[in-house]
Amino acid sequence: MFEWIVQNIATIVISIILIGLMVLAIRRIRKNAKKGGCGGGCAGCTGCAFSQHQNDESNDITD
Amino acid sequence: MVVLMKTIKIALIGNPNSGKTTLFNDLTGSNQYVGNWPGVTVEKKEGKLRTADKTGHGGKASAEVIIVDLPGIYSLSPYSLEEVITRDFLVTQRPDVILNIVDASNLERNLYLTSQLMEVGIPIVVALNMMDVVRKNGDILDPDKLSALLGCPVVETSAVKGDGSFEAARCAVNQAAFTPPAPMEFEKTVEAALKEIASIPEVRKAGELKRFYAIKLFERDKKMTDSLGIKPASIEKIEHITGVCEAELEDDSESIITNQRYERVTKIAGQSLQKKRGGLTVSDKIDQVVTNRWLAIPIFAAIMFVVYYISVSSLGTIITDWANETLFGTWISGGASSLLEAAGAAEWLQSLIVGGLIGGVGAVLGFLPQMLILFFFLSFLEDCGYMARVAFIMDRIFRKFGLSGKSFIPMLIASGCGVPGIMASRTIENEKDRRMTIMVTTFIPCGAKLPIIAMIAGALFPDHSWWVAPSMYFFGVLMVIFSGLILKKTRLFTGDLAPFVMELPRYHMPAPRNLFLHIWERGRAFVVKAGTVIFVASGMIWFLSNFGWNLKLTTQDQSMLAGIGRFIAPVFAPVGFGDWRAAVASVTGIAAKENVVSTLSVLLGIADTGGEDPAFLATVAGMFTAVSAYSFMVFNMLCAPCAAAIGATYREMGSLKWTLIAVGYQTMLAYTMAFLIYQLGSVLFLGQGVTIATIAAIAVVMVLLWLLLRPDRHAKVKNTAKA
Numbered sequence: 090m091f092e093w094i095v096q097n098i099a100t101i102v103i104s105i106i107l108i109g110l111m112v113l114a115i116r117r118i119r120k121n122a123k124k125g126g127c128g129g130g131c132a133g134c135t136g137c138a139f140s141q142h143q144n145d146e147s148n149d150i151t152d
Numbered sequence: 153m154v155v156l157m158k159t160i161k162i163a164l165i166g167n168p169n170s171g172k173t174t175l176f177n178d179l180t181g182s183n184q185y186v187g188n189w190p191g192v193t194v195e196k197k198e199g200k201l202r203t204a205d206k207t208g209h210g211g212k213a214s215a216e217v218i219i220v221d222l223p224g225i226y227s228l229s230p231y232s233l234e235e236v237i238t239r240d241f242l243v244t245q246r247p248d249v250i251l252n253i254v255d256a257s258n259l260e261r262n263l264y265l266t267s268q269l270m271e272v273g274i275p276i277v278v279a280l281n282m283m284d285v286v287r288k289n290g291d292i293l294d295p296d297k298l299s300a301l302l303g304c305p306v307v308e309t310s311a312v313k314g315d316g317s318f319e320a321a322r323c324a325v326n327q328a329a330f331t332p333p334a335p336m337e338f339e340k341t342v343e344a345a346l347k348e349i350a351s352i353p354e355v356r357k358a359g360e361l362k363r364f365y366a367i368k369l370f371e372r373d374k375k376m377t378d379s380l381g382i383k384p385a386s387i388e389k390i391e392h393i394t395g396v397c398e399a400e401l402e403d404d405s406e407s408i409i410t411n412q413r414y415e416r417v418t419k420i421a422g423q424s425l426q427k428k429r430g431g432l433t434v435s436d437k438i439d440q441v442v443t444n445r446w447l448a449i450p451i452f453a454a455i456m457f458v459v460y461y462i463s464v465s466s467l468g469t470i471i472t473d474w475a476n477e478t479l480f481g482t483w484i485s486g487g488a489s490s491l492l493e494a495a496g497a498a499e500w501l502q503s504l505i506v507g508g509l510i511g512g513v514g515a516v517l518g519f520l521p522q523m524l525i526l527f528f529f530l531s532f533l534e535d536c537g538y539m540a541r542v543a544f545i546m547d548r549i550f551r552k553f554g555l556s557g558k559s560f561i562p563m564l565i566a567s568g569c570g571v572p573g574i575m576a577s578r579t580i581e582n583e584k585d586r587r588m589t590i591m592v593t594t595f596i597p598c599g600a601k602l603p604i605i606a607m608i609a610g611a612l613f614p615d616h617s618w619w620v621a622p623s624m625y626f627f628g629v630l631m632v633i634f635s636g637l638i639l640k641k642t643r644l645f646t647g648d649l650a651p652f653v654m655e656l657p658r659y660h661m662p663a664p665r666n667l668f669l670h671i672w673e674r675g676r677a678f679v680v681k682a683g684t685v686i687f688v689a690s691g692m693i694w695f696l697s698n699f700g701w702n703l704k705l706t707t708q709d710q711s712m713l714a715g716i717g718r719f720i721a722p723v724f725a726p727v728g729f730g731d732w733r734a735a736v737a738s739v740t741g742i743a744a745k746e747n748v749v750s751t752l753s754v755l756l757g758i759a760d761t762g763g764e765d766p767a768f769l770a771t772v773a774g775m776f777t778a779v780s781a782y783s784f785m786v787f788n789m790l791c792a793p794c795a796a797a798i799g800a801t802y803r804e805m806g807s808l809k810w811t812l813i814a815v816g817y818q819t820m821l822a823y824t825m826a827f828l829i830y831q832l833g834s835v836l837f838l839g840q841g842v843t844i845a846t847i848a849a850i851a852v853v854m855v856l857l858w859l860l861l862r863p864d865r866h867a868k869v870k871n872t873a874k875a
Contacts, residue, residue: 099492111688111691114688
């Protein structure tokens with residue numbers, strides 16, 4: 090077992106890093122989806138998680 | 153130590169396109185979208201005033217100052233959604249002070265709103281914006297005199313240059329402690345009527361809003377009557393008071409107020425502003441050409457052609473080629489391969505990272521330079537004021553086809569991203585028009601679709617990419633018109649068109665900061681999306697295309713994805729891309745349109761290249777004929793948009809049924825157009841023989857022609873009813 094780990098250490102470490110990156114990416118996607126989601130980077134859109142809005146949904150008084 | 157004092161809320165209020173959002177960005181350090189056309193801000197935005205140092209007065213800035221950016225309005229009458237939002241905010245939220253942004257080059261019209269703001273019982277500071285334009289015109293405006301006439305402080309600002317912004321904010325903070333200015337007075341008869349209305353118990357209890365309500369009730373503003381809960385007896389009394397006044401002044405109450413307001417405002421403007429000359433301004437002269445009845449459309453077409461040509465076919469290609477071949481092809485992919493090999497990583501892991509993740513993400517990022525160039529041009533056209541003219545030009549055309557120019561504003565925004573484009577449809581009051589606009593807005597190619605256009609244009613039309621890329625934009629506009637024509641004749645969308653009134657902003661050289669912000673925002677989001685959605689999707693596509701149903705590594709042909717792809721591919725065979733890889737790519741585009749390119753990159757095993765690498769393009773070229781490639785491109789342009797845009801459609805439609813109708817219509821239209829292009833194109837351009845499918849395509853053309861040309865049954869009914 091120990092030998093197998095030593096032989097595959099690079100694969101294991103890189104796989105763990107990749108899984109971590111995947112988890113982070115999925116978390117970001119979920120966060121964005123909850124805010125409404127957007128891909129165009131238009132800061133005028135309150136649904137965009139990527140824009141630097143200082144407001145949240147509660148600011149929308151059109152509802 | 154900073155001691156927190158009372159929070160002061162400053163409301164930025166002004167006419168559309170007077171520079172509120174630019175000022176807001178300057179004061180708060182935010183980067184809200186600024187466009188040089190009216191109606192960009194459709195909802196309230198809040199931000200904190202930047203640090204104390206910026207105001208230069210530490211004491212005052214220790215109070216927390218909130219800046220609220222509100223939609224641009226012309227009056228406090230409830231004629232539009234923007235006016236309702238702003239008015240409700242003033243009445244219910246009661247900011248501490250109003251910073252009224254006044255376009256000094258359009259003083260009279262802007263002061264008309266000021267005269268109404270003076271009635272809501274909130275201190276006001278007037279920010280005289282665009283004074284540079286006044287000076288350039290040779291006019292002389294005396295801010296001190298204006299301040300004396302209005303009875304409130306007046307501060308000069310230049311929102312674009314950032315001059316005077318913080319002085320205006322500081323002045324507003326100070327003014328919050330003072331009493332509101334005295335409202336403008338009307339003629340004696342009107343004043344007497346207003347006094348009588350204000351004495352009605354329901355109005356009297358409105359406190360500092362008493363005069364505002366009295367005027368609104370005099371104008372027969374139904375929303376105000378409802379919100380105050382006026383009793384029937386009081387309504388009768390108000391009606392009587394108003395009627396007597398109307399009879400005496402021989403006009404309706406709303407016109408009486410409007411006219412007297414304008415008289416007063418004209419007097420103030422006349423006393424504080426000295427106009428140098430009349431005649432045509434530079435903007436007027438440019439407009440004589442670009443909005444000319446015959447030249448407007450050819451000029452617009454030529455401009456968009458040049459924009460797409462430079463972005464996708466000439467300059468964009470040169471930069472993208474470098475990014476793909478050198479950056480992604482050699483440096484990143486090559487470097488990663490060497491590193492992984494040297495580290496002793498397993499072969500499957502190397503394949504996943506280089507072929508799956510770098511291949512997929514790199515294929516999309518490879519198109520970033522082209523996208524940035526496109527956004528630079530589009531932002532420039534927006535900011536300089538040309539795109540507002542396009543809405544005006546398109547109104548003339550759209551109106552004939554069942555849409556108004558107001559529908560074109562969301563489409564302009566959608567050329568960046570469909571989500572804000574769909575959201576911008578909120579300003580369309582007519583529900584049927586709004587729904588139709590939402591349904592057709594995403595036909596205009598957004599930034600995420602650019603990689604698909606660039607990929608197909610580069611792979612299948614290397615010598616004709618100069619017209620292929622721009623043709624997609626015009627095809628989108630054509631489909632909007634086509635949809636307007638056929639949908640407006642259906643029961644769901646029939647109805648009179650709302651009038652389109654829009655003030656054309658002056659042309660000006662865009663502020664480099666705004667241009668940079670537009671490009672930066674869009675570029676950043678594109679990169680972040682590549683690092684999240686495309687990254688995850690590429691990993692999944694790699695997994696599904698390398699593992700079989702038994703979860704063991706296998707060849708691509710035996711993989712799970714091949715199984716799924718072969719199952720759905722027959723659906724796409726009639727439209728020319730029955731290859732399972734193309735079918736899968738189209739389906740993955742639902743998550744994000746960039747996925748179409750990244751999926752093809754992973755599936756075609758282009759491990760170490762970017763999107764426009766010759767090897768990648770050659771493999772793509774092998775999958776399609778010129779006709780099927782064009783059909784593939786059209787299908788992916790028009791079909792159901794990405795998940796985020798579908799979500800926005802659901803929110804704006806407020807109904808699952810309408811969302812399904814929208815997505816269903818978009819996909820059906822995309823399939824129909826792709827079918828016609830492939831079937832008829834193959835016969836006409838590739839010399840293929842006539843088949844049953846060709847006859848079916850001809851039948852579809854006949855049906856579409858019937859839908860286009862059939863008389864509007866509902867219009868007849870309406871006209872009869874009117875007669």
